Amino acid sequence: MGRNFWKRAGLHLVLWVSLWFTLALLMSGTDNLDFGLRRSFFIIVGQAVLVYGNSQVLMPRFFFTKRYWLYGLLTLAAILLVSYCAQELIDQYAGFSFERGSGRPRGRSFPFHSTWKFMSRSFPFFIALIIGSVYEVANLANRQERETVQLKNEKLQTELKFLRSQTNPHFLFNALHNIYSLSVLKSERTPDYLLKLSEMLRYMLYEANAEFVPLQKEVDYLKNYVDLQLLKDSRGLNVKLDIPEPCPELQIAPLLFVPFVENAFKHSRVEDRTTGWIFIGLTVEGKRLRLEVKNSLPERASTKDQTGGIGLTNVWRQLELLYPDRHELVVSSEGGTYSAVLNLNLA
Numbered sequence: 001m002g003r004n005f006w007k008r009a010g011l012h013l014v015l016w017v018s019l020w021f022t023l024a025l026l027m028s029g030t031d032n033l034d035f036g037l038r039r040s041f042f043i044i045v046g047q048a049v050l051v052y053g054n055s056q057v058l059m060p061r062f063f064f065t066k067r068y069w070l071y072g073l074l075t076l077a078a079i080l081l082v083s084y085c086a087q088e089l090i091d092q093y094a095g096f097s098f099e100r101g102s103g104r105p106r107g108r109s110f111p112f113h114s115t116w117k118f119m120s121r122s123f124p125f126f127i128a129l130i131i132g133s134v135y136e137v138a139n140l141a142n143r144q145e146r147e148t149v150q151l152k153n154e155k156l157q158t159e160l161k162f163l164r165s166q167t168n169p170h171f172l173f174n175a176l177h178n179i180y181s182l183s184v185l186k187s188e189r190t191p192d193y194l195l196k197l198s199e200m201l202r203y204m205l206y207e208a209n210a211e212f213v214p215l216q217k218e219v220d221y222l223k224n225y226v227d228l229q230l231l232k233d234s235r236g237l238n239v240k241l242d243i244p245e246p247c248p249e250l251q252i253a254p255l256l257f258v259p260f261v262e263n264a265f266k267h268s269r270v271e272d273r274t275t276g277w278i279f280i281g282l283t284v285e286g287k288r289l290r291l292e293v294k295n296s297l298p299e300r301a302s303t304k305d306q307t308g309g310i311g312l313t314n315v316w317r318q319l320e321l322l323y324p325d326r327h328e329l330v331v332s333s334e335g336g337t338y339s340a341v342l343n344l345n346l347a
Helices: 003-028 033-063 068-094 115-164 169-184 190-205 215-232 258-267 312-322
Strands: 239-242 278-285 288-296 327-334 337-345
Touching: 003 033, 033 068, 033 115, 068 115, 169 190, 169 215, 190 215, 215 239, 215 258, 215 278, 258 278, 258 288, 258 312, 258 337, 312 327
Parallel strands: 239 278
Antiparallel strands: 278 288, 288 337, 327 337
């Protein structure tokens, strides 16, 4: 039995003892407290037997399994039985009959000829059972709500992990091939690019499993991604980054930026150094973030990388799940320029 069990048991004990003394005062006042304590003790014990028997046996086995008629009959029988036993114990040990001041001697005072008296004496037990039943139903509803929220969160996390796992393998193959080419040429930059790729893989495999990461880590991943893409042409590509250094200490969902940049490299034909270009800008004001990714649009649409990529549809879904009513994504294509602007409230 854990600590929570004993804590609950202690709270229940305090509650029943408090009810016992309260009922004793109501029944006898301060003039004959001993009488009230003895008499109310058996009533409280009877109520406790009904409440716990109802919550542990009757409701789980009959009410929650939708055998309502059987539940109703058993609860009625339990109330009558407990009422009778409680009154017998009161007459036997409390020293007074149920009707205070009636002058009746100690002993049996609960004959079945008086149905009204019998029902009135059962009333406290009936009320206790009703209150206990309402509490159990409310507790069940609250527990089911918590389980629903937990399942929803688990489903959300599973979906997010699936969305984040769809990283473009084609990029990894190209990066490895380009680094291999550097190693063949015995370039001094080879270790640096291997380190960049290692940092990217570590971020994707381990750190990106968290719900949120520091903004700086997301930016570092983005920069490494761009640096590895620039290996396509040793002469350099028309790619401009306008990103603050260092970034503010904010938290953001991991792998949220790279789909926009990946999309730009995929469709801009940036390899054409004459007409191809990409612009990536990031601004942060307080807890508001603005990411702007623009790229050139060739006259003929590119068909490369059809088998890879996270895709902007994936990003839409992540934003809906993680930043409901806290994001704005505007995508436009006009005048030979493709633009994606994300406004995000990180508060």
